Amino acid sequence: MMHLNPSLFRHTLMALAVSAVLQLQGCSMIGLGDDERGKTLADLPAAKIPDAKAKVAVLDMARIEQSYQRALSAAEDPALRQQIMVRLADLEMARSEKAQLDSTDMRRHYDKPVAMYSELLKMQATGGRPVKGIEADQLRYKLAKAMSLDGRSAEAAVVLDQLADTNPDSKFMAETQFRRAEKSFADGDYAAAERNYDAVVKGNNPELQQNALYMKGWAQFKRGDYDLALNSFAKVLDQLIGHAKNPNDVDAALTDIGASKANLVKDTLRVMGLSLSYLEGAKSISDLQTQLGGGRAYEYLLYQQLGQLYLDQKRFTDSAETYQHYVQHNSNSDFAPSFSIKVIDVYQQGDFPSLILPAKQDFVERYGISSNYWTQRKGAIGDNALAYLHQSLQELAQFEHAQAQSFKRAKPADATAAFGRAAKWYREFVQTFAKDAQVAEMTFLLAECLNEAGDLPAAMDAYEQVAYGYMDKLRGADAGYAAILLPQQLVQSARSLPDTRLQEWQNRKIQNALNFADVYNTDPRAVVVLAEAANDLLQQNRYVDAKMVAERVIEWQPPAEGKLLFSSWLILGHSRFETKEYAAAEQAYVQVLNLLPAYGKNPGAPSAQQVRERIAASIYQQADASLQFGDKDSAIAQLLRITQVTPDTEIAAKAQYDAGVYLIEQEKWAQAENVYLGFRKKYPNHQLISTLPAKMVLIYQNQSKWQLAADELVVMERTSTDPDVKRQSLYMGAELYEKSGKRAQAIEQYRRYATEYARPLANNLEAQFKLTELYGAAGDKEKRLFWLQNIINTHNRAGNAKTDRSTYLAASAQAELSQPAYDEFTRIQLTLPLKTSLQRKRAALEKALKAQEQVLAFGVSEFTTEASFKIGEIYAQLSRDLMNSQRPKDLDELALEQYEILLEEQAYPFEEKAIEIHQTNAQRSWKGTYDAGVKRSFDALAKLLPARYNKTESRLEVSNEIH
Known part of the structure; x- marks a missing residue:
């Protein structure tokens, strides 16, 4: 609009308006009623092709005028004469219009119609009664039109003012006001133009109201009242595309209104953009929406217009802020993503590199998979926004990743934070584009960054996804191996955490190792991690699993290196032992013993003695199994085999000892005697040696070897630290010496017992009683009498400890001691x-x-x-x-x-x-x-x-x- 010639523009509008008026007037002249005007094209008669040979008569305007002139000269009725004069003036008007169209110069063409309309007005002004249908306002309107078309604008304006003053209710008032407004606008009197345009807007001429409203806005714009201008232009848009219910309907609305009105919308937006730029920019758009009583579907066009205007003016910051303002105030709009993209484009055009990255970050946070925008739309955010997300997430992740790498040595703390930010973008890419061709690579990079950032559990999840979810050929093996290393780091660094978490990570390590060996079995690391998994399973007491994995390592092809075989045989031995496969465990330990010289120097490897102990333990358990089965003979044979296979082991000593126990249980006294005599000879310093005398006593007793049994009891009494054992051994030894006929040893044992062990009273008295008998048998009457009296004295001193037996013995002794007095x-x-x-x-x-x-x-x-x-x-x-x-x-x-x-x-x-x-x-x-x-x-x-x-x-x- 601002690039057109104002006078030519006004002239064109005037011509269009007058043409419209003539068309309406013509309809009236030919007598169409309201009903007839209401008919549609469907009511017309069927079309007929005219006869090509028939000729249409051409009316000659001159002849028509001549007819009207003859009628005028013959007419005597004033009313009829006025009607004829109007027809003649109209014909002259038409002739002038044609002449103007055909003319090649700027001379005047409307003098005659001007004179004729002026004469008619004079006739009415001098008392001539107006004829119905030929009112003064109509004549003034035609006069003003003729003057205007002839370039006599000032004179036309005077006539229009007269029309407005004399006939305010004229049906031509809207056009009159419009013409007056046009004149005021052309003269630069924008206030008058605004008033006249406003009068048209408030009138009842729909065809002029929209143009008037548009021009009213221009008048306000020219006056510098941009707020009012925005309101007027907004109403124009409301009339043109206000029926659009939401922004997505605006394009359809523009198509529906046609090209001409679409251009009017375009011009309106352009002048509104200028108005906004003169005010507070994007904020004024928000204010306008508030003034209008609510947002409009075409609101985004205002932001778009203003943003582009600023961009054209190289006002990059203002342009970006405009687009940002829209996004902030219309965050859920379908156009929000495209406006956010515009912000980034503006920064790029304006060469603001420091603002581009934050803007892309803002874009991802606003529209990414974690945003409300995405959630509400279930990911349907538009192809353009999705493509931009795809690009932005990669750029953000790569930037932060590069930053982290650069900080890694000089700024470790900053590096950790940067790795965390990079991981955030990688993760969002993976979540957003789960089926993208790059998802495996992005997941691997996510894992790497999480690892560097110290988020080991999440890194482990990502590595596992790459290795076993995507089965990535390029990075899968490395990811799988990393997923084995991370759980171990977690276990080592988190000892204070609950046992359940530690157990969880240990299990993850094992499972990842097993998966690695299954999926990447050609990788040289596979058998190594498998062997480590076997060891971890053993440490968790998962013996069945440990056994199976160790067997896999042993059977691995190509064969594993010797140190792995060594450790796997050892794990297999331990596992079989714990699962009670003792014969198989013995075989595994034998393999370990064979490999020990070559591979037993590694830290943590068992010594040869320790392996032999395990072999001995395996045989011992086989013996125990035989016992459980009830086969004591087989058990004894296995126990004695230990003393042959691994004689230097601790278990060998126990095995020989236990063999003796089972021989005693079977009452194989002679064999038991040989076994224990051998034990005493081979293991003189063994801790069980102190228990042999008691067993030998039993063995000797059952063979009637009373003196040998008594000798063992002497040993027990001498070596035991248990007072009760010492006491009992002494007494029992005395009995066995007595039984074997060794009277002197028996007397000595009984005497010591009677002297050293006053309690229990019963045993003490029995010992004294035995002494009386032995001394009696030996003929030593004096000592017999001494012990008889001692029995009485002991009983008398016993107090509450006295028993029936002690009383009997005392009475018996007293009876014997009383006999000499009787005799x-x-x-x-x-x-x-x-x-x-x-x-x-x-x-x-x-x-x-x-x-x-x-x-x-x-x-x-x-x-x-x-x-x-x-x-x-x-x-x-x-x-x-x-x-x-x-x-x-x-x-x-x-x-x-x-x-x-x-x-x-x-x-x-x-x-x-x-x-x-x-x-x-x-x-x-x-x-x-x-x-x-x-x-x-x-x-x-x-x-x-x-x-x-x-x-x-x-x-x-x-x-x-x-x-």
């Missing part, structure tokens, strides 16, 4: 002088009674009845001894008789006492006690009271006869 009493005879012998007898009696009373004090039935008997006998003996005492020789018969009576009187109480005691003792039989002491009391009573106790038993014969 002494019975040996003393009452001789003359009687007084002297009687004194001795009485003293012996008291001593004997006291001794027997001591026996009675123990309350042991067996000795109580015997002591009671002896007490009774003491009294009976005294009675008898009195009666049997020597008589004085010098007594006469009477004196002797009296002496006898006196003796009887002295002896009788003792006899009565004896009877009483014996009866009491005999009565114990009534309570079930009938032992030797009771029986002897009965015998004594039979002598003392024969009439009562010496009767012959009579038998009552029972008759079965019936009386």
Whole structure:
């Protein structure tokens, strides 16, 4: 618009407007009613091809004018004359228009119609009554048109002012105002032009309203009121393409309105862009949308226009900010990605390299797979945006990766951060373009950057994807190998983490190693990582898996190097051992032992002795398996085989020892004796050597080798540190020496026991009792009596520890010790002088009674009845001894008789006492006690009271006869 000639533009618009008016007027003139005007093309009659031979009559305008002139001269009615004069003026107007079109110069052509319309107006002004259909406003409008077409603009403006002043409700008012506005605009009176255009806009002429609104905006623009101009132009756009519901419909709307109106839209956008540039740029667009009461679908065209205007003016920053402003305020628009791309393009054109990368980063963050924009559209963001994402993600990742590499030595911390940023872009590329041809490469680079950034778990995931997800031929093997190394680093660097995480990474390492060996088995690293996996499985106690993997290494083709075979045989041996395949484990350990000289120098390798120990353990477990199966003979053979195959091992000693145990269980005493004698000879310093004496005691006892058994017990007693073992060994040794006939050794053992072990009381007393018997058998009466008295003393001191047995032994000892006093009493005879012998007898009696009373004090039935008997006998003996005492020789018969009576009187109480005691003792039989002491009391009573106790038993014969 700004590049056209203003006067020519106004002239053209004037011609178009007048032509439109004439067309409307023509319709009125030929008498078309409203109904007829409402008909459509479908209501027309069918078309007919005219006869080519028929000729159409051509009307001659001059002849028509002549007809009107004749009618005028003949007409007398003023109204009719006015009608004819209007027709003549119109014909002159048409002739002038044709002449103007045909003319090649700028002379005036409308003098006659101007004069004729002026005369008609004068007639009405001087009192001529207006004819219906020929109002003054219509005549003024035609007059102004003729003047305007003839270039007489000032005069035309005066006529139009008159029309406006005199006929404000004229149907030509809209065109009048439009013409007045055009004149004001041409004269530079933009305020008047704005008012007149606004009047047209508010009028009822739809065909002029849009142009008027457009020109009103221009008038406001010319006045510098850009805000008002924007509002006017926005209303023009609302009329032209406002029916578009969303930005995607705008292109269709532009097509629908036709080329002419589409150009008007283009011009409107251009002037709006200028207006915006004079205001606050993109912000003014937002303000305009607010003023309009809401955004418009064509809003993006304003940003586009303004951004391009700034770009054309080399205002790169303003252009980029305009596009950014749209994106910020329309972040979910379908056009947002393209505007973000425009921002980057502007920076590139303006040579702002420092802004390009952040802009691309912003683009990815706004529209990438992690953005709300992408999520809401489920990835349907448009091919152009997707292609730009593809390119930008690569560029961002490569830039950050290169930066990280450059920082790696000089700035480690910055390098780590840069690797992390690069990983972010690589990851987003992989997630966004999962089926892209570059995805394997990008995933590998992602893994590398994650590794460098210290995010080892995520790096491991990425390496695994490259190796086993994409099966990438170029990078797969390296990725797979890296996926084995990373878990180990995680385990070593994260010991403080929960065991479950450590276990997870250890398992990942193993699984990745197994996968590597399966997928990349031609890689020279495959068998190496497989061997390491076998070791890791062993460390996790996954013995079945470790065994299978170790066997794979051993069977690998081409064969693995010796050190791998060595470690795999060792793992196989351990695994088979743990899975209880002991014979197979033994074979594997034998292989390890064979390879040991060549490959056993590596750190962590077992020594030959350790391998032999494992072989021995394998055989030992085979023996144990035989035991579980119930085959003790086979078990013993396996155990003894250990002593032949690996005699220098710790297990060999245990095996020989256990073989002896099982031989004892089978009561193969002679074989057991040989095995343990061999053990004692071969392993004199073994820790189990101290347990042999007890076993040898058992073996010797079962072979009746009592002295050898006793000798072993002496060893046990001497070497054991357990007080109970020492005590028991001493006692048992005494018993076996006694049993073997070694009296002196037995006495020594019992004596030591009785002296050194006061507790338990029972064993101590038994030892003393044994001593009394052994000394008795040896004829050593003095020592026997000593130990008898010691038994009594020990019992008396026992307090609450006394038992029935201790009481019995004490009573028995006391009974024996009381016998000498009893014997002494019975040996003393009452001789003359009687007084002297009687004194001795009485003293012996008291001593004997006291001794027997001591026996009675123990309350042991067996000795109580015997002591009671002896007490009774003491009294009976005294009675008898009195009666049997020597008589004085010098007594006469009477004196002797009296002496006898006196003796009887002295002896009788003792006899009565004896009877009483014996009866009491005999009565114990009534309570079930009938032992030797009771029986002897009965015998004594039979002598003392024969009439009562010496009767012959009579038998009552029972008759079965019936009386």
